[in-house]
Amino acid sequence: MNRPVKPAERRRFLSQAGMLMLSPALALPGQAQAEVPVSLYLSAATDSRKQHWLKSFRLRDGLAEPAYQHRLPTRAHHVAADPVLGIYIVLARRPGTWLQVGDLADGSLLHELPVPENRRFNGHGIFAAESSYFFTTESDISELGADSGRIGVWQVQRQQDSVSFKRVREFPSYGLDPHELLLLPDHRTLVIANGGILGSRDDERAKLNIDSMRPSLAYVDSETGMLLEQHYLAPEFHQASIRHLDVNAAGEVAIAMQFEGEPFIAAPLVASHRRGELISLPAVPEEIRVQMKQYCGSVRFDSSGRYFAVSCPRGNLITFWDMRQGKYLATVRSRDVCGVCAGMGGFVFSTGIGRISYYDPGTGEVRDYGGDLDAGLFWDNHLTMTEVMARI
């Protein structure tokens, strides 16, 4: 039942749902304004008054131009966007109690729903099955323990000005503390990062099982909920929490980890995986590994799927890797950098001090984007790029 969206179908939906009005003044005089696909960036952010937002922007002429913003109830984490339905979904930060569905064209809120009873959102979700389903990582707080990880399955339908969003079922994540999940290119298999950290019901950001945690990478059939394959790191690295992932068109998975053990242990923080193989740990120069401060925040492939970026907000740097050769490439210094995504042929990244920058893995060029975005804006952990139709 799953198949890639055909370009013609995609264009039809884009023109119906995702039309974004941006700077019509730039159209040439006398020329009809045509709609073209443009890249729109979305991220959760917090301002200096501690107000939380979903913000979107475009990159043009060296500037980050704000597109729209939408106030959120509490701090959010990941934003998923679907140009076919013309919606975005923003998820509350772990332990999350809400999820919002908004219009990708103008940011307006279409639907907000609370987390089901005895569940907490873990901040990530992914569209699947031709955008008709959405999968969320969750924890069952009625019995926090080794098997409390859940994947929530939601059915999504877009009508003209509304969206119906209902929970249809759930299945186990085959671990606890599932964090990021993604869909493989077969459009059916989910890959899930089971972070392995046990929270507490009273203080769900507490970490109760650091001595016994056992994170894993699980491949699960999104239709049956059956476990297909599961991988663990070597026992000495059981405190490396597998939290963030990305998948390229070949189905290769890039992994970013956070090490919960002692700070002086030489722990792996970046890994990659191909189905049927063991998790592989690419070598990293020791001076860079130390500077990563045992903590990676986000990982994304570029559009070619060959290179991936791993951000290290505690180390104030973002690292770049070559998937094909399985090796570390380069580091760029950027304070409090965390959000990263493919964009403009390279990587676009955002920081907790309001910066938006670009890195070209081919030339090593770094470009900082100025613009009207507030200086006192803290970009949150993840950055998403999607294409929308807009008149330019």
Place this chain on the structure above:
Amino acid sequence: MIRTMFRTVTLTVLLLGFQLVQAQPNDNWTEVNLAVVDRQIIPAYLAFAEKAQPLASRGASFCRSPSAEALTAWQLSFHVSMDAWQGIQHVQFGPITYFNWNYRLQFWPDEKGTGERQLEALIAEHDAEQLSADNFARLSVGVQGFPALERLLFADDALTLLQQDPFRCQVAQTIAANIGEIAAGVHERWAGEFRTTVANADDRAVFENAQAATIDILKALVEALPRIRDQKVLAALGASYAQARVRRAESWRSARSLRNIKFNLAALETFFSGPDSATIALSTVLHSEDVAPIEAGFATLMDTLDSLPDAMAVALASEEQYARLQSLASQLTELDDLLETALKNTDLYLGFNSLDGD
């Protein structure tokens, strides 16, 4: 009505005038950074390196002829080195992070008693190979630094134990030499290369820019205060006077837990206000009206510390002193709050994703 308006206008003009004479925060980041590095960080590491050198030679003398006097001399050398280390312990960026130097110097707090277990195992093995400089640097951080040396030099029956087992003495001597080497190494890296890195911070080699280096310097100050409060004070105080536990304090064996804090706070105060009026102070990056309350906060803390003994065990012997330690903890919180507020009034953001990520 008109009179009210006139008053308002006058007040506004006065306020504007007042604002004009307020100095703007210093944003010459490199100037501030180098003032802190040249006048404080590098001299403090140099002092530490110099004070830590005799640790090894005193150890060698003692192990040759292990007398009570020689042990006292070695213990004194330990105190002098520890004083110097506590004066620069707050700096947690730059060369101190190389080769796990910070953890190898002082693996603490060690809640599970890992250091003790590993140290006793190492001594029991009697394997001299483990003590070669190359091998020793690769052993667990728990056996390499101040807490391990303190255990050997300040145990109740330290003299007897060291006299009875020459290998135990050799282990202590090796730790002492290791501390001296690390101290020398950190100073050498700062003076030889990291100063240049700070001076050229804008070239994006280690820092994103010069302001990012200023942020690391500010973090050394701001993050030290809650760490001192939580790890060095509150952990020992426990939930009540009856539940106080001196063994959770830093350096309790050498009876200098509060002495450490005195050296920490003296160093932090100088770090903030500068060593003398001729040196550009870190405080200049703040709005001038925010500086005086912070300086007053330091002064209050120093007064409280002056009224306390050096040893946590002595302080915990009376409820009155216990109450004073509680005030010390709240004064640390107040000073931390003042610094956080002062920073919020500037464009200097210490971090967002880096503080509590996911």
